[in-house]
Amino acid sequence: MRYGGDNRSRLLLVTLIVTSLFLITLDLRGVSLVTGLRHGTQIVLGPIQRAASSAFNPVGNFFSEIAHIGRTRAELKNLEAQNSQLRSTLIDRKNVESQIKQLKSVLNLAGTGGYKIVSAKVISQGTSVSFTQSITIDIGANAHLTRDMTVLCGDGLVGVVKEVYPSTALVMLETDPSFHIGVRIAGSQEIGILSGQGTDRAILQLLDSQTTVKVGDVLLALGSEGGKPFVPGVPVGTVTSVPNSAGSVSQIAEVQYFTDLHTLGIVAVVVSPPITDPRDALVPPKPVPTPVPTVTIYVTPTPVPFLAPTPTFTTKK
Amino acid sequence: MYTRRGFYSTAIFVIVYLAQLMIIDQVHWPLGGFSVFLIFTLSWCALSTPEVGAIVGFFAGLFLDLAPSANGPVGQWALILAAIGFGLAFLRYGDDSLRNSPLSLVVFVASAVVVALTLYILFNALLGNEVGKLSQLLRTVIGNGLWTLAIAPFILPIASRLHRAIFEIHEFK
Numbered sequence: 001m002r003y004g005g006d007n008r009s010r011l012l013l014v015t016l017i018v019t020s021l022f023l024i025t026l027d028l029r030g031v032s033l034v035t036g037l038r039h040g041t042q043i044v045l046g047p048i049q050r051a052a053s054s055a056f057n058p059v060g061n062f063f064s065e066i067a068h069i070g071r072t073r074a075e076l077k078n079l080e081a082q083n084s085q086l087r088s089t090l091i092d093r094k095n096v097e098s099q100i101k102q103l104k105s106v107l108n109l110a111g112t113g114g115y116k117i118v119s120a121k122v123i124s125q126g127t128s129v130s131f132t133q134s135i136t137i138d139i140g141a142n143a144h145l146t147r148d149m150t151v152l153c154g155d156g157l158v159g160v161v162k163e164v165y166p167s168t169a170l171v172m173l174e175t176d177p178s179f180h181i182g183v184r185i186a187g188s189q190e191i192g193i194l195s196g197q198g199t200d201r202a203i204l205q206l207l208d209s210q211t212t213v214k215v216g217d218v219l220l221a222l223g224s225e226g227g228k229p230f231v232p233g234v235p236v237g238t239v240t241s242v243p244n245s246a247g248s249v250s251q252i253a254e255v256q257y258f259t260d261l262h263t264l265g266i267v268a269v270v271v272s273p274p275i276t277d278p279r280d281a282l283v284p285p286k287p288v289p290t291p292v293p294t295v296t297i298y299v300t301p302t303p304v305p306f307l308a309p310t311p312t313f314t315t316k317k
Numbered sequence: 318m319y320t321r322r323g324f325y326s327t328a329i330f331v332i333v334y335l336a337q338l339m340i341i342d343q344v345h346w347p348l349g350g351f352s353v354f355l356i357f358t359l360s361w362c363a364l365s366t367p368e369v370g371a372i373v374g375f376f377a378g379l380f381l382d383l384a385p386s387a388n389g390p391v392g393q394w395a396l397i398l399a400a401i402g403f404g405l406a407f408l409r410y411g412d413d414s415l416r417n418s419p420l421s422l423v424v425f426v427a428s429a430v431v432v433a434l435t436l437y438i439l440f441n442a443l444l445g446n447e448v449g450k451l452s453q454l455l456r457t458v459i460g461n462g463l464w465t466l467a468i469a470p471f472i473l474p475i476a477s478r479l480h481r482a483i484f485e486i487h488e489f490k
Contacts (some may be wrong), residue, residue: 009368009403016375016399023382023392026445034391042385045338049385052339124342124386131438131448132388132459163385170385177449198449262345 009264019066029172039165046168050138053123095265102266105154113282114274117152118143122264123168131148133176133198134162137267140169148229148248150221150270155284156235156258157181157221169269173261174236182222183236185213186280191222194236202237213253215239218283227273233282258284325483326361326373333357334380348460352430353472354380356465359429360476362402363409363422365484374402389441397436405429422473427465434458 021238072241082090103119110117120137133192139145141164151158151171159179163170172179183204190213192206217239223232237255337354344350358377362370378395381387387394409425435458441448448454 009366009371012368013371013399013403017396020378020396020399021394023395024390027390027392038387038391041383048335049338052343056340056343107379111397124338125345126386127343131441131454132386134386136385137434165385168385177453178447198453250422251356289330 007309022032025299036276042163042168042170043166046136046140046165049123049136049168050213053121053138056301073186098263099265102154102264106152106268109154109156109235109282110268110270113231113278114276115150115152115231115268115270116272117268118145118271119268120169131260133173133179133196135171135173135261135267137169137171137269138167139269140167142167143269144271145169145269150227150229150231152234152268152270153259153266155260156237157230158259158261158264160229161269170311171267174257174259175261176251181230181236182224184218184222186218186220186283188217192219192251194219195203200257200261201240202255202257204239204253204255206253209250211251213239213242213251215242215266217253219255220280220282222305223273223277227270231270231273233274233280235282235284320481327376329479329483330354330358330373330377330380330393338384346372346464348463349457351461351464351470355430355433355461356426356469356472357476358390358398359401359405359426359433360422360473362398362405362471363404363425363429364480365402365406366410366475367403369484370406371399371403374398374400376475377402388446389437390444393437393440397433401429401433401436419470419473423466423469426469426473427462430465431462434461 010258023034023042048063091133099121106117106119109115118139120139122135123138124136126132126134126136135158137151145161145164147161147164151160151162158172159171159173159176161169162172173196175196175198176182177196177198181194182191184191188211190206190208190211192204192213194204196202204213204219219236219238221230221232221234221236224230235258239253240256241254243252243254334354337352341350341353341386354377358373362374365373375398377396378393378398379391379397381394382389382391405425409422438448438454438458
């Protein structure tokens with residue numbers, strides 16, 4: 001027989017639901033007590049996340065590699081050939097090398113663009129239950145970070161600082177569905193709005209319907225007033241397809257981000273915008289096709305030996 | 318007695334929450350990943366009486382609401398998990414055919430995870446927040462359900478033993 005619950009249990013459920021609704025209302029109205037609770041949690045959890053990141057980062061990277069097994073099959077085959085100690089040493093070393101490479105790359109980008117940056121390490125990849133695309137970095141208000149600062153990596157834009165805590169900060173990634181950024185097409189300087197879709201592709205909506213966009217066009221951040229939330233000139237992505245939009249009010253295109261957000265280790269937060277707009281200085285160079293050597297084969301005909309006619313013998317009868 | 322139960326239960330949930338934060342969230346899992354905390358909470362609710370299920374769901378929801386990466390208002394997960402915790406315990410508690418069947422419990426918990434995430438999306442949409450592309454949401458919700466089916470058989474025996482040690486009400490065979 002099913003337990004139906006008595007009036008007391010129903011009253012309890014109603015009380016809990018009403019309490020939840022009350023909390024939601026308080027939060028939506030911006031009551032500082034509720035917001036402060038979340039900040040307090042982050043203050044407590046920030047150091048724990050940082051410690052966990054340094055302990056589990058190699059393991060996390062290992063699992064991430066498994067997730068992209070098709071891409072790294074060749075690497076895995078090589079690793080299988082080595083013994084287990086060498087394997088773990090290699091993973092550790094690869095992790096450090098990758099971070100150094102990312103750091104060099106982001107310093108390069110910031111130097112070319114004239115951005116003043118503070119580098120940071122990614123300590124958490126976010127969680128699936130929040131349905132947000134976010135990461136946590138290991139610097140916060142202590143490093144003079146504030147909300148709405150641009151976050152970069154060596155390949156281009158990563159996102160924007162959403163929340164700042166004393167020693168950590170939450171960064172909304174460019175792939176988040178609520179992420180929108182003003183962009184311009186390098187070269188033509190046409191402007192549009194790029195919106196995250198929750199995947200590694202975004203949708204570009206050009207503001208002028210008369211303009212044309214083509215596959216391969218590079219998009220750069222248009223920049224905001226005072227460099228917040230976006231500094232100008234940061235590479236964002238490249239146009240991969242332009243759907244046939246005859247009759248539509250504005251031109252749209254699908255865009256692939258430059259940044260691979262699955263492998264982020266080191267990022268940089270722009271704390272001061274450039275003095276002058278870098279314009280198209282940060283457009284990534286187009287990949288140069290590797291020249292394929294042409295093989296020319298000279299064939300010298302081998303002289304055919306002269307074949308003498310076979311003598312015929314006749315007998316006289 | 319209530320204080321002792323509350324204290325032990327809170328300690329267990331804090332440990333699971335920290336495990337989620339320190340280990341699971343450090344890895345970029347395929348199919349959108351999973352939440353051990355959510356699976357553990359719903360397993361706990363399924364093993365409890367409806368009253369306990371609602372209370373556990375409410376407080377576990379508050380944990381999720383106060384998480385650094387939570388994007389909804391505080392109280393959203395509490396509301397959803399209180400209702401689902403009550404419903405899950407209500408459906409399972411009185412049904413003798415389901416009570417002693419581990420497989421049905423796994424399916425129950427996986428379904429509850431899917432329902433909880435779906436309600437969370439709907440609630441977000443209702444509040445006017447952008448929730449993303451349908452395909453991406455479907456992938457995450459179904460991915461979470463599949464992960465739960467795979468992981469719940471390992472979590473349920475632990476949850477059951479801990480629950481029995483604290484409440485001494487149910488037996489999970």
